[in-house]
Amino acid sequence: MIINKTQILNNICYTELVYDRINKKLNSNFTKSEIETMLFGVIKETQEKFFLKNGKNYYISNTENDIGITVNSYTYRIITVDRITKIKK
Numbered sequence: 001m002i003i004n005k006t007q008i009l010n011n012i013c014y015t016e017l018v019y020d021r022i023n024k025k026l027n028s029n030f031t032k033s034e035i036e037t038m039l040f041g042v043i044k045e046t047q048e049k050f051f052l053k054n055g056k057n058y059y060i061s062n063t064e065n066d067i068g069i070t071v072n073s074y075t076y077r078i079i080t081v082d083r084i085t086k087i088k089k
Helices: 005-011 016-026 032-045
Strands: 051-054 057-062 067-072 078-083
Touching: 005 032, 016 032, 016 078, 032 057, 032 067
Parallel strands: none
Antiparallel strands: 051 057, 057 067, 067 078
16 A cells, blocks of 8 residues: 555644643653644654554654654544654664
8 A cells, every 4th residue: 555645744633632642652741833843754754664554544653763653544633652662682
């Protein structure tokens, strides 16, 4: 399946509750604007091979920023953001 990153970037949206969820999951205190700017940048710089569509969601993994982003594939709404834990060798 081909994933259209530009379509995701052009339609990405947020609910009021997701901002608090993102700050809680990332252990941060970003403003709404900072969250939107950060996630847009992370999605933009992530290669499409790190986008996975499973069911109704896109899962975007960016190991450089240690962030995994879950996006609803129908509404393009951010569902959550998680830290990716690197495996130590």
